[in-house]
Amino acid sequence: MLAYVARRLIQTALILLGISFVTFVLLYLVPADPARQIAGRSATAATVENIREQLGLNLPFYEQYLRYLGGLLNGDLGRSYLQKTEVSELIASRLPASLLLMVGAIFCELVLGLTMGVVAALKRGSRTDDTLMIASFVGVSAPQFVIGILLLYVFAVKLGWFPIGGYGTFAHLILPSITLGFLGAGWYSRMMRSSLIDVLRQDYIRTARATGLTRARVLFGHALPNAILPIIAMIGIDIGLFMSGIVVVESVFGWPGIGQLAWQAIQRVDIPIIMGVTLVSACAIVLGNLLADLITPLIDPRIKLR
C-alpha cells in the first residue's frame, strides 16, 4: 500500500514535469509579448527592452525553462508580471473559494446524478426512465455558460431567490455549484443507470433474492456497492472536467477562485500565473485519480494495491 502510494507520487512528479514543459513551450510560442503588455501601449522600445531584460525573456528558451524549473524545485512559482505578487500567494488566496465550489459541485453531481440513475435503472423502459435520460442528455450536451446564465436569469433575476453573483454566503454557493455539477450529473446518471442495470442482472442478486431479502436490502446491501465502483473511478477523472468548467462558471458568477485568476492571466499573458494555475490543476487531477484509486479497494476487496 505504502509502496503503491510512493510509486504513484513519483509518477505524479514526472507527470507534472511533463506538463510544465508542454505548457512552457506553448506559452513561449504564443505571439503576444508579455513585456509589451507590462509596459503598456505608450512605453518606449527601450523600456520594453529593459523589462524583457529584467524578466529574462530574451534568454534562449531552454535557459528560461531551466530557470523556471529551478525555482519550482525550491517551491517558487515565480512572481506575477502585472500584480507584482508571488504566484503562490495569489493561488493560495484563491484556492479555498474554488475548492468550496468544487465540493458543492461534486455534491450536486452525486445527489442529482446518482438518484436519477438509480431511479431510471429501477424503472427502466418506463416513461420516468425516458424523461430522466432526456434530462441527463441535456445536462451532458448543454454548454455550462448557457446553463449558468439560464439559472441566473430564472432564479436570481426573475425570482430573486439567490444573489446574482459574488461570494460569501451559502446562498451564493448554490447556483454556481448546480451549474458546475450539472454536466457531471448527466454523466453520472447515465453511468449509474447502465451500471446498476448490469449489476441487477448478476447471479449474486438472484442468490440474494432467493434468500428472501426485501427489495430495499437487495438494492442497498447488494446492488449499489457493486454499481458504484465505476462511478468512483469516474469522480477522479471528473476533477479534470471541473478544472475546465471552473474557468467558465467562475466568470459567469463572479466567483473569486483560481478559474477567474486564470482567465484574467490568460488575457494579459501573465505567464507565471498561467503556469502556476496549470500546475495546480494538474496536481488536482492526478491527486483526484490517486484518491479514487485508493478508495476503490476499500469497497472492492478483489482489488489489491501493489
Add this chain to the structure above:
Amino acid sequence: MTKARAMNMTAGTGLLEVSGLTVQVATPSGARTVVDDLSFTLESGKTLCIAGESGSGKSMTALSLMQLLPKPMARVSAGTASLAGRDILALSEAEMRQVRGRHIGMIFQEPMTSLNPVLSVGKQLSGAISAHGGLSDSTIRSRALELLDQVQIPEPERRLKQYPHELSGGMRQRVVIAMALAQSPQILIADEPTTALDVTVQAQILALIRKLQADLGISVIMITHDMGVVAEMADDVLVMQHGRMVEHSPASVIFSKPEHAYTSELLAAVPRLGEMTGTTEPKRVAARPGTGPEKPLTAEPLVSVKDLTVRFDIKGGILQRPVQRVHAVEGVSFDIMPGETLSLVGESGCGKSTTGKALLNLIPWQGDIRVGGRPTYGLGPRAMRPVLRDVQMIFQDPYASLDPRMRVGDLVAEPLQIHGLASGSELEDRVAYLFKRVGLSTDQMRRYPHEFSGGQRQRICIARALSLSPKLIVADESVAALDVSIQAQVLDLLQDIQNETGMSYLFISHDMAVVEQISHRVAVMYMGRFVEMGSRSQIFENPQHDYTKKLMAAVPVADPSRPRRAFMEKAEDLPSPVHGLDYVPPRHTPYDIGGGHMVWGDRKEINTSGSAGRI
C-alpha cells in the same frame, strides 16, 4: 421452522404439487412457450431430478417456482404450484418473499458469480439468516458458524471474514448451499449445482447435498443435464425436451427401461467411464474396423516437448519487481506421434491449458518444443507462422471464440488469407469444402456467429482450425460447453477427421469419460506436472497413481444401481501454485512400470495402492 415442518407433515406425501405450469418468453416474433403444461409432484424427503439438454426449459421451471424469472421477458402464463395448500405462483412479491428462503431455498449453477464479490461471506450469510428479521447478532453469528459447519467448510470462524474471490469454486458452492439452508427450508432447488465444478469437487458437493437431505429431511429438486449426476442423486426423474415432459419415472426405471425414445438417446449419448475396456483404439476407429490409417510405429514424433516449464511472475513494490511466482507448468515432457490423440486430463488450474497454449507460442515458456523437428523456442510472430500452419487450436467456448462482427465464412477464410494460401474463387471453394466437411451447409457461410447454436459454432471453429490443413490440433476443452448429444457428434467429427487425414490431437479435458473415448494415450496432470502417462488402456484399466484413481472414482456413473458413494470428510483446497522467488521445485522422476506406462513419484507409494500417499 418446526411449524413449517409440521405443516408439511399434515399435507401428506406430496409436498409441492405443480400442475399445468406454462412459462412464456417474449421474443421479437411473439411469445414463445419454453415450459409447456408441466405437472409433477415433489414427494417429501425425496429427490426429483429434472433432466434435459440446454433449452429444454428445466432452469425456467426452477426459476418460476421461486418467482425469479427474468421479468418482464419471461412470465408464468398458466399453471399452479401448491405448497402446503397455497398456490405459490399466484402470490404477490411480498408474500413470495416469505416463501423464498423460508420454505424453498435455491442454489445455482455458477458458484463463481453466485456470491456478491464486495461482501464478505459472513455478511452474505447473515443476510440470508436474518432475511425475515427478528434475530439478535449473536444468534445470527452462531447460526452462521453452525451452517458453515453443516456444509463441511473447515475453519468456519476464518471463512466468515473472507470474500468470495478468496475461496475456490467448491467452497463458494458450499457457501451458497449454506445460504439456501439458512432458514431451514423444506425444499431445496439446485439448478445445475455442480456443472461448473471439477469432478472431485462435484462428487463432494453431491455427497454433501445427500447428507444434508438425510440429516434435515428436506426435499430436493435437482436440475441437471448430466445423467451421471441423475443416477447419483435421483429418486424420481423427469426428462424434459423443448419445454415438455417426455418421461417421468422412478430413477431405477429410467435407466433400466426408458419408455421414451428421447430418454434412450440421451442415455446413449452419455460417455461412460469404462465402456472402452479391452480396446486400444479410440471409439470411432473401433466402431469401423479397418478404416484407420496404419500408424507406422517407428515414425518421428510430430511434436516433441522436453521439460516444458511455464512460470508467471507476480509483480509488486515501488519498482514493480517480481515478488512471487506462479508455477503453472513444471518440467513436462511428452511426444505426439502422427495420427495420434494424446489427452491431457486434470482439474482446473493443473496447467493443462497452459501446456496447450505453449505449443502455439501463445505464452512465454522455457524448455524445448519441436514441431516436425523445428524448435519453436523464442520464435517471433513471423517466424512462428510456418509452425502455426502445422499446429492449430480449438478453444473451449464457441460463443467467445468467434468474432461476432464477422461472417462465419470470412472467419474460416481468414487463416488462409493470413498465410496467403488461397484467394478469390479458390478461397471460396476451399471454405465451402471446409463447411461441408464439418457438416454445415454452404449457404450458411454468409451468416454471423450469433445465428448458430453452440454445437454449430464449435463446428465452425473446427473448420477454421482445419483451414490450414494442420498436422496437429490442440483441442482445449472443446466439447465441455456442449450438450451430451452435440458433444457426441463433435467427438465423432474429430475422430472421423483423424481417420481420414491422419491428424494428431492434443486433447485437453477434465472429463475422464470423454478422454477415454477419444484417446490413444493419456497424461494425467496435477499441479503443473504429469503424475501418470500411458496408453488409454494402461491409464483407465490399470491406474497406478493415487491422483488418477481419485479422479476416476469421482466420475458420476449413469447407473443408479451402483452404491452411492459415502460422504467424504471436510472440503480441502488445492495447494497453491504460487511460491516465493527462491522456491526451487523438486524434480520428480518417472518410473516406467512397463509398456511405456510412466508414473511419477515415489516407487513405494505407487506400489502401496490406496494408501493416503501424496497426490
